[in-house]
Amino acid sequence: MRRLLAALIAACPFALLPPAHAHGGAHDGGKHLPPNLDPVQKAFGRTGDPRNVTRTVRISGSDTMRFSPAELTARQGETIRFVVRNDGKVMHELVLGTLEELQQHAEWMRRFPNMEHEEPYMVHLAPGQSGEVIWQFTEPGEFHFGCLVPGHFEAGMKGRIRVVANPG
DSSP states (O other): OHHHHHHHHHHOGGGGSOOOOBTTSOOOTTOOOOTTSOOOEETTEEEOOGGGOOEEEEEEEOTTSOEESOEEEEETTOEEEEEEEEOSSSOEEEEEEOHHHHHHHHHHHHHOTTOBOOOTTEEEEOTTOEEEEEEEOOSOEEEEEEOOSTTTTTTTOEEEEEEEOOOO
16 A cells, blocks of 8 residues: 555655645636645746736636737746636636646646646636636746646647846
């Protein structure tokens, strides 16, 4: 049993996250995360403080498997409130990350479509619902977002965020 548990933990980094929403259908309509989730630090930034939001970016996702807009630019240190709307008739989500992380996560979602997890850099949306992600981009570079509902990312439901370094 311990070997099985160790193998699952090593194989799936999401296995230890508290259950929140199933990609396969369960959702909270895109509301904010429960306050008991700890702030997250990633290569592409960290959980944003709502009091430090510098701008709001509206993104819509649709059943054409596209986000609009699909290209964004941010400044290093900027805290953005992403207001995401599902304009489609099926479940969609927006997950921020590096391209490699999103590709790996998409693969796990194909293998385990009912996997449940929640992080402050993702929002799950039922048809017609809106939600938000507040994120601070702490490092310059090219980062991405995507819908990781099985098949959506592969169909082109993804976007790019270019974070430019602060001068000096």
